[in-house]
Amino acid sequence: MNKLTVYDEDGQLTEVEILDFYQLEEYNHEYVLYTKGEVADKDNLYSYLSILNQISEKEFKFEKITDPEEERKVRDLMNREIDALMNKR
Numbered sequence: 001m002n003k004l005t006v007y008d009e010d011g012q013l014t015e016v017e018i019l020d021f022y023q024l025e026e027y028n029h030e031y032v033l034y035t036k037g038e039v040a041d042k043d044n045l046y047s048y049l050s051i052l053n054q055i056s057e058k059e060f061k062f063e064k065i066t067d068p069e070e071e072r073k074v075r076d077l078m079n080r081e082i083d084a085l086m087n088k089r
Helices: 068-087
Strands: 002-007 013-023 030-035 039-041 048-056 059-063
Touching (some): 013 068
Antiparallel strands (some): 013 030, 048 059
């Protein structure tokens, strides 16, 4: 897994582990699925989905997805990709 230090949605620098990236043609954003390593239960970690904005070559910022329709479409894309990976097994 790749680790990245970013400005979170509150403007604080934090290190996260990147799980995946997504893009939708109709929106001009790159989305990132990541974890902060927080345990949800014995087999899972909490994961988060945000817009990824590159500030400079080495600086990135996460922004909250504020449009519910945009978030739904990103989650649909994410679920289709997960389903495709699961069907390859």
